[in-house]
Each structure stands twice: as C-alpha cells, then as structure tokens.
Amino acid sequence: MRRITVAVVGYSGDVNEEPVKSLVHLCVELGRELGKRYTVFTGGRNGVMELVAKGVREVGGICVGILPWDGSDANEYNSVVVATGLDFQMRSFIMIKSVDFVISVGGEIGTAIEILAAYANMKPVILLRNTGGWTDRIVNVLIDGLYLDNRKLSPVLQAYTVEEVIRTIERLSGSR
Secondary structure (H helix, E strand, C coil), X not given: CCCCEEEXXXXXXXXXXXXXXXXXXXXXXXXXXXXXXXXXXXXXXXCXXXXXXXXXXXXXXXXXXXXXXXXXXXXCCCCEEEECCCCHHXXXXXXXXXXXXXXXECCCHHHHHHHHHHHHCCCCXXXXXXXXXXXXXXXHHCECCCECXXXXXXXXXXXXXHHHHHHHHHHHHCCC
C-alpha cells in the first residue's frame, strides 16, 4: 500500500522571531504526529518548514524539502532535499502535485498561493486555525464553509488541534 503524503505550508522566517516563535511547540508537535504516520513534504527552508521537519526527524519519519533555486538555504532537518532550480512559486507547484493533503499553518502570500494551488489541483486542504496569516484569513471567502469557488473541487477543512488534523486525514483517506 502506498504511503500517504502530506505537505505542510506556512510562515517562513526565523524560528526565534514572531510570528513563527509563538508556533514553535505546535509545529514540532505537528511534525512528530505526521512523521509517525505519513511522508511529509515542506518547502524545506526555515520557519514552519524547519519546525515541522524537526518534529518529523525526532520520530524517525521522512521529510522531503522541495526547495527553490539551488537548495542552499535548506534546513538541517530535511531527510531529502530536492533543489528544483525554480523560483518559490514554481517549486510550490511541484510540492503540491506530489502530495495527497496540504496542511496550512499561518503564512503570507506564498502560503496563500499554495492553498489556491492545492484547491485547483483537487488536493484537500486542512487549515490549522488560530495560527494567523492566510490560514485564518481565507476562511472568510469559503463558499458553504468548504470551497474556494463554485466548482467545489476539493474541501478546505478547518482543524483547531494537531489531533483534529490527524483525524481529518484519517477520515478522508480511509486509514486508521
């Protein structure tokens, strides 16, 4: 049976500075729980990506970092680094095309683009709420509380805890 793949998108930046600093524990916990069950993909750099990769490594999981350009800014916790040679947005499309689910934590415009790309590619998105940025803002435009347009391509779901994220993936994938 093929292992489920999950991308985590969100804030980049120094893990010791806001807005990432207040999400350290949550992101490491998310990485641990995902790493126990799934192959995790991130953008491979700092911020949320680094913290999630750290949690994945702590439990012996696999975290694939899909990096822009030459990959020289990869974080130390990636299990595998893919240096795409592409800019930030194009590398994000590679990551989205490679996964089954996308989890969003906070985030600025790059995260918004990744949420939209996931939806356009019919990948379920799970918004980890109360993390700020586009993760919390985008809920204001959801149609029927679930979709980004009238085609209703794939649900944009909301979770408030790491446990809810895992339960949602299990429910949607039929795994237990």
